[in-house]
Amino acid sequence: MTLFEDPAYNFGALLALGASGAGAAEVGEVLTAVNTINGAGPSSRTYVETFRELGDRLLDPPPGAPADDRTKRFRSLRAAQYHAQALFFVLGSDDPGSEEQLYRAGREAWDAFCDLCEPPAVKARVPYGTTPLPVWYFRPDTSGARRPTVILTNGSDGQNVDMWTYGVPAALERGWNALVYDGPGQGQLLFVDRVVFTPTWEKVVTPLVDWLTARSDVDPNRIALTGLSMGGNLAPRAAAFESRIAALVAMPGCVDPWLGFPPGIREILTPDKQRTNDIWNTEVVPELPPQAAEVLKKRFEPFSIPAMLEARRGELFTDFHTPATRLEALSITDVVPRIEAPTLVLDYEGEQFYPGQPRHMYDALTSPKDYVRLTAAQGAQLHCSPMAPQLHCEVVFDWLQDTVKGG
Template sequence: MTLFQDPGFNFSGLLALGASGYGAGEVGEVLTAANAINKAGLSAQTYTQTFKKLGDQLLKTPEGGESGRETTRSRALRAAQYYAQALFFVLGSDDPGSEEQLYRAGRDAWDTFCRMCDPAPVRDSVPYGQTPLPVWFFRQNDSGGRRPTVILTNGSDGQNVDMWTYGVSAALERGWNALVYDGPGQGQLLFVDRVTFTPRWETVVTPLVDWLVARSDVDADKIALTGLSMGGDLAPRAAAFEQRIAALVAMPGTLTPWLGFPQQIREILTPDKDETNNIWNREVVPELPPAAAATIKKRMEPFSVQAMLDAREGKMFTDFYTPAQRIRALDISNVVGRIKAPTLVLDYEFEQFYPGQPRQMFDKLTAPKEYVKLTAATGAQLHCSPMAPQEHCEVVFDWLQETLSAR
């Protein structure tokens, strides 16, 4: 299970490799890229450069003539994956200022894929504050019959292509509708519109539910909500207040995203903004190795536009206090007990970001609940089971179908 010796790069590479089961990657392409990166010397630069080049190649006309519709669709989906791989590490590369351009390349590939689907997903913008939420509504066909529908919530740094791997394809196979969206701090809203995360995720999900229940092809009594990665915090928060959610899946259950940051980073946060930022700028930043600096830039940018803009200029942000407090505000420990919808909490053997939190969430739930831990016995270990998304989706959708069949 080792593509790269560095755990961060390895986890991302495994996500691309595992996505091959749903067509959002190709085993040979990913392994060839991994070999090329290792041969050149693993770094953010070689990783970003190699996967961007792979995405570019897939969108070019292949040798021998024009691609057919299905080939174009397939290649665009894989390109979206590889651009997402490059995007994740671009802030540590030689060209951090290309972040938005790289996001747009991945988004264009995703939109090309969507246009080629049959039927193509319904595209729309759902009202949210001053910045509408882009949505993609996937259906199995145009029959118009009311169907169960799943709202798929991404995490703090995933892209739309991840929602294909962790829900859309599996939903369509089972006759469900699936809604993909960018919320604040995600995708278009972050990289283009510059809107950061909100701790009140119910204000994001409620307009999505409003949009769905107005459709004639949605069974309003069978709307499920899932949350992947940090979405395992966002989706439960929304379900605690949005009572039209019929079933909830936290993947994994996450109560306190702040605990996913290294302890030595968390310890510098004090109640005083000036004191905190003085410690950050005088004691922490000068000692950060380049790789660690790139990681902290990436993890903080969804919570601070200034941190994102500084990172694109190759600089470290100076205000640590503000984004840190925004992350702390995502703690949902005190609202989980409000959830009424039946809830599935997933956990993963060797969970590296939120260890112990799924079981803690499960214990706090008062709604009908189930806890499932995916393990190394079937290669489903690590955060979000990067090597086993098909098994992951089987667990989720078998539970959803059984749970909603009685409604």
């Protein structure tokens, strides 16, 4: 299970390897990239360069005969995966200013894949404040039949290709529609439009439900909502206030993303902005190891555009208080009991980021509920089961199929 000694590189590579079951990676391509990076000496620079080059190469046709649309389709999907792998570590590389360009390359590959799906994904922009939400709507066919539909919610650093791996094919195979979207702090809204996360995620999901219920091929009584990674906080928050959600899945349950940071980081935050930032800049930053600084740049950028722009210049953010306060505001401890939809809470053996939180969410729920823990014995350990997304989808969609009945 160890592709890299560094746990962050290892987790990223395991995610890519696991995605091969959904056509969103190729085992040989991933392992060859891993060997290349290890041979050159693992670093953000070598990781980014290797996966970026692999993604770029897949946008060209393979050796032999001209590529047909199916070949172009899946090469584009894999290119989106490898660009996403590079994007995750680009702020720690020697070219952090290429972040938006790298995002756009992956997005172009994703859009090309969506256009080549059969049928093509419906692309639209759903009203949300002053910045519309880009959505990609997948259907099993164009018959127009009313179907159950799942809204797939990403986390704080995933890309659309992850929503393919963790839901779209499983939905389509069961005769469901699937909606993928970028919310504030994600994808286009973060890297291009520069909109950070909001704690009121119901204001994000409600326009999506409005858009879906206006379609004749959606059963308005069978709309489910899932949340992957930090989406396991966002989706439950939305379901607590959006009554049209028929079923909810938290993958994993996360009641407070701020608790996913080490205590030494959380203790920096005080009610006083000036004092907090003085502690950060004078006491913490000078002693911060480079690798820790790199991690914090990545984890704080979805909560602060100045922090993102400073990171793109190779600098560490100076305002700790603003993004930390936004993270703290994501707590849904008091909101979970409001959820009325039947809810499945997933947990993972060896959960790195939110240990104990899935059980906390499950215990706080007052709606019909189920709890499933995926384990090392199943090869499904670690946050979001990176090596077992197929098993993950089987658990989630069998539960949804059984829960969202009718029609």
